[in-house]
Amino acid sequence: MKKFIMAMAAALMVFSFTSCGSKKADGKVWIIATDTVFRPFEYTNEKNEFVGIDVDILAAVAEDQGFKYDLQSLGWDAGVAAVQVGQADALIAGATIKQSRIDSGWIFSDGYYLATQTFVVAADSSISKFEDLKGKNVAVKNGTAGADFANSLKDKYGFTVTVFEDSPTMYQDVILGNSAACCEDTPIMADNIKSAGLALKIPAGMESEGAPYGFAIMNEDRRELLDMFNKGLENIRANGKYQAILDKYLK
Template sequence: MKKTLAFVLSATMMMAALVGCGSSETAETKAETTAETAGTEAEGDKVWIVATDTVFKPFEYTNENNEFVGIDVDILAAIAEDQGFEYELQSLGWDAAVAAVQVGQADAIIAGATIKQERIDNGWIFSDGYYDATQTFVVPSSSDIASFEDLAGKNIAVKNGTAGADFANKLKDEYGFTVSVFEDSPTMYQDVLLGNSAACVEDKPIILSNIKENGLELKVPEGMESDVAPYGFAIMDTADQELLDMFNAGLANIKANGTYDEILAKYLGE
């Protein structure tokens, strides 16, 4: 495209020089029109880059057929189809996904990201909420931990930069426990299963799915969860507002036509 445009501009300039000043405006107009057309073509071919986590079942994960699937994956696909845009989903891991959007290597992130003020203050621009979740403490199946008071003197595992980590840090001084930070959910679960941490904090739908599907020897005590908080799709550059607007419009449409409920039922049985 650059070579073609350069040729057109060069030819235009030569023509202007040959025929004199009377036709230079026409030549310039043609050059501008060519550039605008090229820009329009590029815009029409836009492929949005969306970053996500690698393992956050049932929202994003690799299934037994080595396919990347999940609630977030299906919601994004349904919205893109509804709105008619193209995208590339990049499975990077939580920290890398956030960093990719921050530095402009990706246009947006969808990774079970809780909408919270701290993120908004740090430049996240969220969509409408697409799933309401709570964070909960999770303990080994054999544990007798049944309340926050039972956590005194113990260590709690959390996932870096998540609402679960915020929930634990908010309570740690009051209930006298320490916190260890992990990069991903499976490593965090393993730390609890090995006995290095007495509990971890995870989004409730995530841990219930993992316990059911993977047979993890973990359980969720009653009464040890946070208030409801929504997940959001997010951009970090106002230049990508078009994508955010399409996401919101598409989300409303797939909720109205039943596609959204079908996706949840597929993964959660709701």
């Protein structure tokens, strides 16, 4: 019930736009949820445009497959809840493909980006390995692969975990010294440190093995959309558009 209320509230503040394809003429508009700030995958630029790798991949796939969509920037928790209760058809928000999500009803596309998770510390921190976290606290973002990675190590290395609802608040908790580290997807963290000038750093050797991001539905009735995403992804990989999108944001 809490997540449903969050989704409803977020919908009142939604940043969204509709993109039109050219091949299908049935008038169907797919509602696709995403996060608010998960740079470089989705964020608002200096021109107040909603941009990012996820945003551009979805646009390229929709153009290739000729479908219309309404991309709604709800935030992670509210976006997941919206898809779960049928207020949105799918989610694209740097969602890691993992078995626990599949077991709970998520239906993923083919992976579209392979990401690792990494621990991040304050710029002046002496922490350089997992053992240095003993007796300290690590900040994580709710429901993410970074949270899973931190939780998988906390007992072994003797640290505690505090959960936050969004990445910027999590980063500030480390910068302010309340937490010794946070755990986030590596490309997101590297981009935020560079673009926002955050007083944080990524120690070498404190990352996971990595897992792919996927476009997700949670109802078999939306299988048509998932199939179109997979086909469009295959096509934009082949024609070079996919690599051009990655180069645009990561180079």
